[in-house]
Amino acid sequence: MTDTAAALPEDTVTDNEITSVLSSESRLRRIVTIYLPLAVFIIVLLFPFYWMGITTFKPDAELLDYKHNNPFWISSPTFQNIRKLLFDTDYPRWLWTTMLVAFGATFLSLLSSVLAAYALERLRFKGSGYVGLGIYMAYLVPPSILFIPLATVVFQMGLFDTPWALILTYPTFLIPFCTWLLIGYFKSIPYELEECALIDGASRLQILRRITLPLAVPGLISAGIFAFTLSWNEFIYALAFISSSENKTVPVAILTELVQGDVYQWGALMAGSLLGSLPVAIFYSFFVEYYVSSLTGAVKE
Amino acid sequence: MSTVDSKTVDALNWVAPKRDPGALGRLMDNKMFLVCVCLFPALGLLIVFLTYPLGLGIYLAFTDTQIGHAGEWVGLENFESLFQDRIFLNAVWWTVAYTFFATILKFGLGLWLALLLNHHVPFKSLIRAIILLPYIVPTVLSAIAFWWIYDPQFSIISYVLVDKLHWMEHYIDFLGTPWNARWSLIAANVWRGIPFVAITLLAGLQTISPSLYEAAMLDGASPWQRFRFVTRPLLMPILAIVMTFSVLFTFTDFQLVYAITRGGPINATHLMATLAFQRGIPGSHLGEGAAIAVAMIPFLILATVFSYFALGRRKWQQGSDND
Known part of the structure; x- marks a missing residue:
């Protein structure tokens, strides 16, 4: 919220400047230079979701006939596609697996990141800078260059085609981000608080549990949301490490199980995409501010 | 005592429960031991599932490993055959071009949108939340929506251009010809x-002090000069970091191409990552796939070095109070 406050004075400056010109002209200019482009941006950014939603509820007859129907609207909406998806396919199962994997990976990453961030930021030790840099560098290794050797590692460990393959590998791209985010939060907590507790005879772990963590809750929420959405959206590991239909996650399952043959079931595909996007979208809508602050904070760090 | 705040008072009032420090307790207060315990989960996971596979990948690139068949060391053979391989060379060229064009467009339009949002507009935080949606939703799922939008027969874009606006004669075959498919992918990205x-x-813009704009205006600077x-010099450090990440993740992009074209038509849109996947996992030539993945590393190192210098510059600009 502080950032909107910071933006206000500057806006009044530009407003003053504009009102110094003829007011009617400046109003028009403002509409053309600000609101019009902004509206185009929003329409373009949202259109695929609108199209996804409207296709989901269209009956097949309307879907493939633009001559007699307005394609932008539905004259007789139907739940047929969603019903088909929920009852004729393994979709509920895929959703459940995705949820399980996302929560498992998020929990594991948060736990490891909290401990690592605490050690790096609070228990200053020789070489902590190098360890921190190492963790940061891990963020720069993209999954696309790791999945082939990682597939062999997962196979050798006997985890291939189990949810554990994903729960254990997702933290590799979650931990670096979460650790850096949490280090930033821990930095903002005065060290004197911990010193007081230390003098009172608290052990280090008690300090972490009773003083540092409660004060770092916003950071934990940000890191948790970020980790959850990233694990929900992950694709390449889930595609490479899971082979049986019932263990697939939603993004992979829709692409590999619902796309069959040459005639695509667009209604069902869009229904699957919509339902697969909704959980993250809802989750995100509750914590938008945390999400935005973690996204921007991570870049500013 | 009068100067401490309420949190400190809470901390001061908190009394450690009486306990008998057992052997474990004393061990936990040994700082070096505690550091090791705290770092173990994070470093353990990263070493086993990141560092080791990275090394293993580089090793695999020099072997002829296949799925279910341990390979032997073949030296540079994989790379030699790849450099004769037109599909691979095309993938390298296209990966670079894709990253280049997508990055330019993303930053041009993204900067424009950020400047628009930096004005005083109503419902700003709602707009900001809506705008992030494409980033939140699983890429593959929005890619499927694009796939449907790019359908040769029922594309809504073609419908509007041909049937409504009459700007064109025929429906566009978005994914049927190499260049159409390439631009369609760039648009989705x-x-x-x-x-x-x-x-x-936008976050970067909001850190710029309004007084600087006021001073510039007093000196008679035009909007462009301002x-x-x-804006430009103060935004540069954050721009450099965001761009490094963007380039890194666009270069190694996999999902969009895999979902929309699967590398087609006739391998024209294979990125290095999708080609590595196709050769390595369904094609079962793990060694060759690993070689393609390893070939991406030099490009990634370039991006990282760029990031390092951008960070260094930021520290220097801010002075010593950064840390």
């Missing part, structure tokens, strides 16, 4: 990338 760029750059001499 830009659509997905704009929110991240816009929101992070952008050129105030």
Whole structure:
């Protein structure tokens, strides 16, 4: 919220400047230079979701006939596609697996990141800078260059085609981000608080549990949301490490199980995409501010 | 005692429960031991599932490993055959071009959107939340929506251009010809990338002190001059970091191409990552796939070095109070 406050004075400056010109002209200019482009941006950014939603509820007859129907609207909406998806396919199962994997990976990453961030930021030790840099560098290794050797590692460990393959590998791209985010939060907590507790005879772990963590809750929420959405959206590991239909996650399952043959079931595909996007979208809508602050904070760090 | 705040009072009032420090307790208060315990989960996971596979991948690139068949060391053979391979060379060229065009468009449009949002507009935080949606939603799922939008027969874009506006004669075959498919992929990537760029750059814009603009205006600077001499230099450090990440993740992109074209038509849109997947996992030539993945590393190192210098510059600009 502080950032909107910071933006206000500057806006009044530009407003003053504009009102110094003829007011009617400046109003028009403002509409053309600000609101019009902004509206185009929003329409373009949202259109695929609108199209996804409207296709989901269209009956097949309307879907493939633009001559007699307005394609932008539905004259007789139907739940047929969603019903088909929920009852004729393994979709509920895929959703459940995705949820399980996302929560498992998020929990594991948060736990490891909290401990690592605490050690790096609070228990200053020789070489902590190098360890921190190492963790940061891990963020720069993209999954696309790791999945082939990682597939062999997962196979050798006997985890291939189990949810554990994903729960254990997702933290590799979650931990670096979460650790850096949490280090930033821990930095903002005065060290004197911990010193007081230390003098009172608290052990280090008690300090972490009773003083540092409660004060770092916003950071934990940000890191948790970020980790959850990233694990929900992950694709390449889930595609490479899971082979049986019932263990697939939603993004992979829709692409590999619902796309069959040459005639695509667009209604069902869009229904699957919509339902697969909704959980993250809802989750995100509750914590938008945390999400935005973690996204921007991570870049500013 | 009068100067401490309420939190400190809470901490001061908190009394450690009486306990008998057992052997474990004393061990926990040994700082070096505690450091090791705290770092173990994170470093353990990263070493086993990141560092080791990275090394293993580089090793695999020099072997002829296949799925279910341990390979032997073949030296540079994989790379030699790849450099004769037109599909691979095309993938390298296309990966670079894709990253280049997508990055330029993403940053041009993203910066524009950030500048628009930096004005005083109503429902700003709602707009900001809506704009991030493409970034939140699973890429593959929005890619499927794009696939449907790019359908040769039922594309809504073709419908509007041909049947409504009568600007064109025929429906566009978005994914049927190499160049159409390439631009379609770039458009989808830009659509997905704009929110991240816009929101992070907006955060950067909001850190710029309004007094600088006031001073510039008093000196009679035009809007363009204010952008050129105030916004641009102060936004540069954050822009450099965001761009490094954006380039890194666009270069190694996999999902969009895999979902929309699967490398087709006739391998024209294979990125290095999708080609590595196709050769390595369904094609079962793990060694060759690993070699393609390893060939991406030099490009990634370039991007990282760029990031390192950008960070260094930021520290220098801010002075010593950064840390």
